[in-house]
Amino acid sequence: MRFDVVVVGAGPAGIAASVTSAREGRRVALVDDNLAAGGQIWRSGEALPRNAQKWIAALRSSEVLHLRGLQVFDHPAAGVILAERGEDCVALRYSKLILATGARELFLPFPGWTLPNVFGAGGLDAMARGGLPVAGKRVVVAGTGPLLLAVAAHLAARGAKIVAICEQAPLRRVVAFAGRMLKQPGKLLQGVGYGWGVRSKIHFSCWPVAAYGKTAIESVTLRKGKKQWTVFCDFLGCGFHLVPNTELAQLIGCQIDEGFVATDELQQTSVENVLCAGEPTGIGGVEMALIEGQIAGLAAVGAVEEARRLARRRRKMLGFVSALRKAYALDPELRRLAAENTIVCRCEDVAHGALREHRCWRDAKLQTRCGMGPCQGRVCGAATEFLFGWRADGVRPPVFPALVSSLAGANFVSGNSSEA
Amino acid sequence: MPEGKLVVSLTVNGQPVSATPETTVAAAVLIAGGYTRASVSGEPRAPLCGMGICFECRVWIDGRQHQRSCQILCAPGMDVRTP
Numbered sequence: 001m002r003f004d005v006v007v008v009g010a011g012p013a014g015i016a017a018s019v020t021s022a023r024e025g026r027r028v029a030l031v032d033d034n035l036a037a038g039g040q041i042w043r044s045g046e047a048l049p050r051n052a053q054k055w056i057a058a059l060r061s062s063e064v065l066h067l068r069g070l071q072v073f074d075h076p077a078a079g080v081i082l083a084e085r086g087e088d089c090v091a092l093r094y095s096k097l098i099l100a101t102g103a104r105e106l107f108l109p110f111p112g113w114t115l116p117n118v119f120g121a122g123g124l125d126a127m128a129r130g131g132l133p134v135a136g137k138r139v140v141v142a143g144t145g146p147l148l149l150a151v152a153a154h155l156a157a158r159g160a161k162i163v164a165i166c167e168q169a170p171l172r173r174v175v176a177f178a179g180r181m182l183k184q185p186g187k188l189l190q191g192v193g194y195g196w197g198v199r200s201k202i203h204f205s206c207w208p209v210a211a212y213g214k215t216a217i218e219s220v221t222l223r224k225g226k227k228q229w230t231v232f233c234d235f236l237g238c239g240f241h242l243v244p245n246t247e248l249a250q251l252i253g254c255q256i257d258e259g260f261v262a263t264d265e266l267q268q269t270s271v272e273n274v275l276c277a278g279e280p281t282g283i284g285g286v287e288m289a290l291i292e293g294q295i296a297g298l299a300a301v302g303a304v305e306e307a308r309r310l311a312r313r314r315r316k317m318l319g320f321v322s323a324l325r326k327a328y329a330l331d332p333e334l335r336r337l338a339a340e341n342t343i344v345c346r347c348e349d350v351a352h353g354a355l356r357e358h359r360c361w362r363d364a365k366l367q368t369r370c371g372m373g374p375c376q377g378r379v380c381g382a383a384t385e386f387l388f389g390w391r392a393d394g395v396r397p398p399v400f401p402a403l404v405s406s407l408a409g410a411n412f413v414s415g416n417s418s419e420a
Numbered sequence: 421m422p423e424g425k426l427v428v429s430l431t432v433n434g435q436p437v438s439a440t441p442e443t444t445v446a447a448a449v450l451i452a453g454g455y456t457r458a459s460v461s462g463e464p465r466a467p468l469c470g471m472g473i474c475f476e477c478r479v480w481i482d483g484r485q486h487q488r489s490c491q492i493l494c495a496p497g498m499d500v501r502t503p
Contacts, residue, residue, distance in 0.1 A: 033472055035493065040471050044442075069491070104473050116455045116466030126470030130490065131443030132450055215455075215464060245473075346468070346476060349461040374475040374486070379468070401475075401486070 003029045003065075005300050006081065006094035008072050008248060011039020012286050013278025013293035014100030015055045018064045020297025021098075029092055030059070031067045031083055033400075039102050040122060041286055043129045055290070067092075073398035073406070075252045078273070082406070089406040096273050096300040099249050099261070100293060103279035105143075105239035106382050109344045109352065110337035112211030112220075117235050124237030125151045128158055135159030137234040140220055142166035142208050144328045145241035152198045155237075162198050163231050164206075166222055168240070169328050171204040177327035180320075209337060211236055241328050243382045244280040250395040259385075265311040266304070267296035275300055284321040291317065335387055344387070345380040347373020352387075361390040374401045430498035437494075445489035445500055446470075446477045456489060458503040 005021040007014045010032035018030040030037075036044045037059055042052040059066065067083070070090070074082040080093050105120040112118065119127060121143050128134045139160045141152045144167060152165045167174065206224035211217045221230045246254075246261055255262040255270035260282050267275045277292035278284075284292075291314045298307035338344060340353035348369040358364035361371070361384060370384070371377030371392070376399070381392040398407065427438050430445075432452040439448050446467045449456050455464040456477045467477040472491040480501035481487040489500070 033491065035491070104469060104471065107468065107474075114459070114463060114465060116464055117450075119467065120469050123468055123470035127444075127447055127450075127467060127490070130470070131439060131447035131494075216466070343459075343463075346459065346465070346474065349459050349463070374478070375473060378473045 001029065001090065002093040003027050003095070005029075005096045005098060005297075006031065006092050007098045007100055007297075008032075008081070009039065009100035009102050009245075009278070010034065010037045010059075010066065010068075011041060011100060011102045011278060011289065012052075012055065013102070013289035013296075014039070014098070015059050016290045016293025017098045017100055017275075017277055017297040017300070018066075019055065019058045019062050020294045021096075021301050022062045022064045024298070024301040024303055026301050027065075028063070029065045029067060029094075031070050031072060031081075031092060033069065033071045035069050037066060037068075040126065043126060051286075051290070071400050071402075072248060073400045073402040075248065076397070084402055084406045087403060087405065089403075094273070096275065097252075098267075098293075098296045098300055099252075099254075099269075099274065099276040099280060100278045100289075100296075101245040101248055101280055103242035103244045103283060104378060104382075106241055106243045106386070107238070107379055108240050108334055108337060108383055108386065109342050110208060110210060111339050111342050112213070112217065113238070114343050114346060115211055115213050116216040117213075118211050118217050119235065119237050121148055121151045121237040121239035123239065124235055125154055128155060128160075134235065137161065138163050138232060139235045139237065140164050140166065140208070140222075140231060140233045142168075142206075142220075142222075142236065142238040143240045144168045144330065145239075146324075146328075147239065147241070149198065149202075151237055152201070156198050160235075162201050163233055164222060165198060165202045166206040166208060166224075167202060167204050168207045168331050168334065169204065173327050173329075174204065177323055180323050205331070207331075207334065207337070208236065208238060240330060240334070242279060242283050244283065245378075246280050247376075247378075247395050247399045249274075249276060249280060251397060251399050265295075265315070266299040266307050267292055268299065282321050283324065284317065285324070288314070288317055288321065330386065338387065344383060345370040345373065345377075347371075347375050347380075350380075355384065356388065358388075362393050364390070365393075376400070428494045428496050428498075430494050430496065430500060432500045433502060439494040441493060443494045445479065445481060445487070445492045445494055445498070448494050449477075449479060449489060449500060449502060454502050456502055 004026035070083040275296040277296040278289035338352040468474040
């Protein structure tokens, strides 16, 4: 299948990009591994915010070909990406490619974090939206970032008993950040709306140090300074804000700066015909993702004047990105959470004690199999970057585990393998 | 489960489970009281990320292994297997 524009990722940035390009009359495909449009932040199963409804409706009424449940796993040559769903593999050919691959949570290992019913914070929210009953359950939400309050409020609305919300950042930094948001009343109202009902449960400079349970979590020990206490809980949602999904960009050869995909002001990456929008360029939230998506969607079809106009608006929002990063910067104490026998790589069960003697990611990978499992280091790679300062090495195809038949070029639903 | 919603019947390790059509297989496995996988050293594991990147939610569905259950919705008659 051949398109003027192929967009990877159907979160806010990808939706905005594909709808914008399609409005200019181009043939656009939006490919996404999820079953519904919206990405992680606009997950269905709940009434969505108005701007989400607006954009998703715009996508539905557009000419964009939305390919759901399809995992992009390779970029074998300039102008083509490969994706698979079940046993079907498809080659998508593009004139312009827009990467809107979003972000995932940062998970930090602590004793007991591998127990069932310990999730990410967004992870627990996603599970609840996916039908996991939380009514009457005792829930601790922990980690860092504005997401924690949103998750706690949402779970409370579904009947969960929020036992505690543990924000690792100190109160003064979060207050300073909130003060900054006063300049953007919309964002502040959003924050208040999220947090009002559950605000009395928040502890700052606080994090879980160990989870306990026989076959699933039963209790968690929390620490705030020198104070330490244990609470019973059924679910723990713990996530330390976000890390960008840059694997596909890296595979394509896009320049990465400080962990993020480098772009110019029109979202163009260092690779010709490849653009990037949303969290992979910097963790900036939904509004930033929407504007970057629109800029990319316009730039991809040559509507440069209009794209530049939006880029000027985007520039004014950059302060928010750095304020967010500073406010929720991780406390170095969190590096000491993992004990000698705490699993760091969950795919291969590699413990902290086996990793810390190694010099770098590559060394650890070869000696211990850390990062060699199916998640390909998406969980432990970000964790070891924080714990040991390691940077994951280059990305090789497939960027997601793919069927052998897909790798061999069989099962093409469009054309045949010689077309690839 | 809310009343009046369409119900999907599936089995998890042979045990019948009822769920709404919006329920993920991962949630159904936890509702059934199980876990999704045994780690390489034999620890029980359940979903972590809820978004298809951690691979802790891998189960067998209708005879196919390594299915990421947090990304798949329950369907009538589905046969889900975990260790």
